[in-house]
Each structure stands twice: as structure tokens, then as C-alpha cells.
Amino acid sequence: MHDHSAVHDHGACCGNATDALARAERLCAERDLQFTRLRRDVLEAVATESKPLGAYDIAERLSGQGRRVAAVSVYRALDFLTENGLVHRIASRNAFVSCGHQHGEGVGLVFLICRTCGSIDETTSPEVDDQLDKTLAKAGFKPSSRILEVEGECGACLGHERNP
């Protein structure tokens, strides 16, 4: 399917797509939301790929064999999934990744985007959050959401460089 020589430390790929789907199913049952086929398929498409996918990529993947999924529908499904924290939008790429963790509400996420292999890792840092909160308070700014995306090279690609 895809290259596994690069080891991800969160493993949001392949087998873990089933985890994401299971989690989604549970969450929708809890909140009394509809986890429809389209939403399931969109989530699956995003979860089986460690790289961020564009809406039109997803639409293309879901289309074929007599089914045609328009980008609009994908956007609606993505809206639903992001609102419920199952998928994250990567603003710097206009693309989407499935959520690798289950984190509480209001946790600040940090996305690590590798320039070389294109994969995305997702972490959190309470220390960064704390400092950021202090900075915002000092500026008299009341935050409601934040975006923190770092571009660079992931550990796996750095390793490849050193040991080619």
C-alpha cells in the first residue's frame, strides 16, 4: 500500500483506520449523530493515508464503479467530521488528516508536517499551551481556537539522510 520503512510514532495509517472508524462509530452513538456511509467512507479515506488529502482527492477516491461523489458532499462530510474532532484540517495545505488520538476538548494540537515524505504527525504540548495562554492574556486577547503547524523534517527522514 504505502512505504512503511519510515516509522511513524503515532501510526495513524492502515490498520489504524479501523480504530478511527470504531472510535467514530462509538462517538456518534454517544452523541446521537448519524454515522452515514458517506461520512464513514470519507473518514476511511482520510484515515488510511498518513498524508493530508484534499477534498477533491477524497471525492476521486470514493468515485468509480457507478458511484459518483461530488466534492460538495465531501466537504459536508468533512465539516461533520471536523466538528466532532474526528478529522483535522491542515490550514497550510488546505487538506485534511484523520485524528490520531483521542484528546479532550480544548487541547491545543501541534501538527508536524514533513517536507520530505509529506506525512503528518500530531502531538500536544501543555507547556506550549500554558505559555501561549500567558502571552494571549498579556495581549488582552481571548482565544477561541488556535492553529499550530510546523513544517520541517520528521525523525524518520532525518534518519534516512544519515543512513542512506
Add this chain to the structure above:
Amino acid sequence: MHDHSAVHDHGACCGNATDALARAERLCAERDLQFTRLRRDVLEAVATESKPLGAYDIAERLSGQGRRVAAVSVYRALDFLTENGLVHRIASRNAFVSCGHQHGEGVGLVFLICRTCGSIDETTSPEVDDQLDKTLAKAGFKPSSRILEVEGECGACLGHERNP
């Protein structure tokens, strides 16, 4: 021109556009770069507005009276300006703001985007940078650039709320 009842603490508007232009002129002279009319006009358009402007907005503003500026040209000018740190791209809005400070290279910026008035403030926080560096080092990730954008309510709009 625009509403000044909301006080910005960095004041990247109106009169300060001339500052931005002067700074740009100096910087281009230092680095032996061409500060052409188009680049000047684009920077001026962005600097006279505290809200982020889209490329097509800028193109529209520069067009008229026999001049037609295509969006492509604006994008090229914006590329030049962002590469030289005179303008910043707001990823979450697909829009651009002029740089309010002169900061050294490699300083992590924090953009504060007000949901209510749409204005953007720009600050820095060495503490956040430090913590983020530690987090990235722990993850084995070598950063080359970062995006940190916070959406919420600015001090001015919070004040208006309390004293309407």
C-alpha cells in the same frame, strides 16, 4: 477611512503604511533588490488595512483608471514581499497582512485574529518558542518554519462588549 474606535496596540494601519514602505525601501536597497512600483503598490494596499486582504481584493484595489492589475501579478509581488518578511500570509484566511514589526530572522510569530472586528495583531513570544522547540526536539522533528494563528476576540472588542 476606517473605524478607529477600536485601538490596536501595534497600529499597523494608515500612517504606519508609510513606515512599512520606508522599511521596505531600506531593506531592498540593503539586499540589492528591486522595489518596483507594483511591489510598492501591493505593499501599500496591504499596509493601509489592518484586516487581511485576499490577492483578488488587492488586484481590484490596484485596478482602475486605465490600469489593470491581474491577480497573477499580485501573487508574484506577494511572493516577493513574503520572502523578504515584509508581508505575512494568514493561512487560516488565505489572506495577507503587512508586517507590523521588524523582527530578526527565525523569530516565531503569533497572529491574533479577531472574530469580531477582523483585525489582526502580531506578537512574538520567546517562551512559546522555547517550549515549542523542546516539544519538537522530543519528537525528533527538525523544524524549518511554523504557523501559529489564534482566533478569538481582541481587547478592543472585549471592551466594547462590556461598555457598549
Add this chain to the structure above:
DNA sequence: TCTGGTGCTGATACACTGTAACATCGCATC
């Protein structure tokens, strides 16, 4: 002076991203 190169701009075309509006369908409820 001519000539070639370089960098900026103009212009067209096109691909990608995202939203608005309306029709339809399935489903639950009355």
C-alpha cells in the same frame, strides 16, 4: 553598438478550493 542574459510584468489558461441554492430521498413522527 549590438547582443545576449536576467528579472519583472502582462496576459491567458487552467486546476484546485470552497460555498450557495435548490431538488430529492429516506426516515421518524403525528
Add this chain to the structure above:
DNA sequence: GATGCGATGTTACAGTGTATCAGCACCAGA
């Protein structure tokens, strides 16, 4: 069956961004 609601399908369109080629100014070197 009628009604209402949410999800999807469909079309259209606006906004964002890139590729490509052509013209133009300007400078360096023959």
C-alpha cells in the same frame, strides 16, 4: 398518508493559486 427533518445529489459559481508564454527594461560583455 401527511409533515417535517436531516443527509445527499446536482448545478452553478466565486475565490485561490499555478503554469506558461510573450514582451519589456536594463545591464554586462563582446
